[in-house]
Amino acid sequence: MAKFTGDTAKKILANEINVQTLLHQHPEYQEEVLRELSIMKGSYDLKRIQAMMNKYTSSAKLAGNLIYKSGFNEKTVNTFLPNIIKARMALHLLEHASIAASAQSPTKNVRFNLWDGMVLQRLLFSKGFERKPVSLGLFNFCWKFVLNKKILMPLVNQKGIYCxxxxxxxxxxxxxxxxxxxxxxxxxxxxxxxxxxxxxxxxxxxxxxxxxxxxxxxxxxxxxxxxxxxxxxxxxxxxxxxxxxxxxxxxxxxxxxxxxxxxxxxxxxxxxxxxxxxxxxxxxxxxxxxxxxxxxxxxxxxxxxxxxxxxxxx
CATH class of the missing domain: 3.40.50.150 (Vaccinia Virus protein VP39)
Incomplete structure (x- = not known):
């Protein structure tokens, strides 16, 4: 198990060490987090995701308070800093799960019909998935003619587009x-x-x-x-x-x-x-x-x- 110094704890608490570095440096904690998250079994339920995020956030806040109050005592740091590292890893993974959940739709694998695709491509994009500023009047006029409105955002969410x-x-x-x-x-x-x-x-x-x-x-x-x-x-x-x-x-x-x-x-x-x-x-x-x-x-x-x-x- 890794041993931590007070300086390392300060950097982690100040978010000066990014999640990718923590994942690389502490694969044992990543494995532990993945085991804890495995109870979700790929079911992207927003309420369950939110509950898990709240759990890890509370754990990290408690650990951080104890470390600060101890004056970064080495024993306290090594007892509680792993909770903060695991919380940051879990929140990183849960953020991705949250995006996946918001992109879930009963219309998964459904594509726009030719009409909807043509209207929305010309209305919202300059080329490919490159967005353009949209005329509000034109949008309001065209939007009422789009048949499958509900599948627009789940489809573009997969490209990192949320509005x-x-x-x-x-x-x-x-x-x-x-x-x-x-x-x-x-x-x-x-x-x-x-x-x-x-x-x-x-x-x-x-x-x-x-x-x-x-x-x-x-x-x-x-x-x-x-x-x-x-x-x-x-x-x-x-x-x-x-x-x-x-x-x-x-x-x-x-x-x-x-x-x-x-x-x-x-x-x-x-x-x-x-x-x-x-x-x-x-x-x-x-x-x-x-x-x-x-x-x-x-x-x-x-x-x-x-x-x-x-x-x-x-």
Missing amino acids: FYSKALIRELIRLIGDKKCLEIAAGDGTLTRFLNDAHARCKATDDYSWEHYITYPDFVEQADAKAALFKYTPEVVLCSWPVPQNTYEKHVFKTSSVKLYIVIGTRNPAFTGDFGAYNEAEQFTMELNERLSSLILPPSNENAVYIFRRKEH
Whole structure:
């Protein structure tokens, strides 16, 4: 069994050692986590996934508190740090399971008919799976003629696509950003940043590349985790679209002194997107669920949400 120092514990608690490195360095913990998760037996049930995520999150918080209170005592570190490592591994795997679950559909293996495929390809994509800003009026007109609406998102989820951006939404985001220095974290294929920069914003796209099996990262998306990117670019505005549930990176946005505005595009359901724990603990920021902007995400859904966090003035 591995022995840990206080310095290693501090790095792991600060998320300075990424999950991929932990998986490589501690295969024995990975095997243990996989055995624990095997009770799911490939059944991607969102409630079960959420319960497992809550279990590992609670375990990690308890272990972290005990380590901090001990002053990083070596015995305490070696007793409880494995719980944190296993929790990070489990949450990483469960995040993937959550995405798989959201992509599950009774229409699995069903393809669009020729009409739906033609309409949606021209409406939503410039080529292949490369998204384009969508005219809201044109979408509203064409959407009513699509026969199999429910299979759109499960099909494109498999390509790392969780929403489409209307031209109206991009205009509103440009208005909010203005001439401020902007950073997108967990940017995926960089679609949002690409749209914003085409409209003359100053936005930098970054991602830790942990979803390479889902997403093809273009060159302009810089490989960097959120904490490192925030430190490097000291942005005034930060964006994140569809942050994974109970992630470990959004909390760093609220700890970055340069950030005045944080915009999250996602859902109202904590099981699907966002670190709502970090949102609720962000005492230096106001939090607004903007209904008008939420209505500009496509396809329309009562679950769509745009959250705007503004730093409080003192």
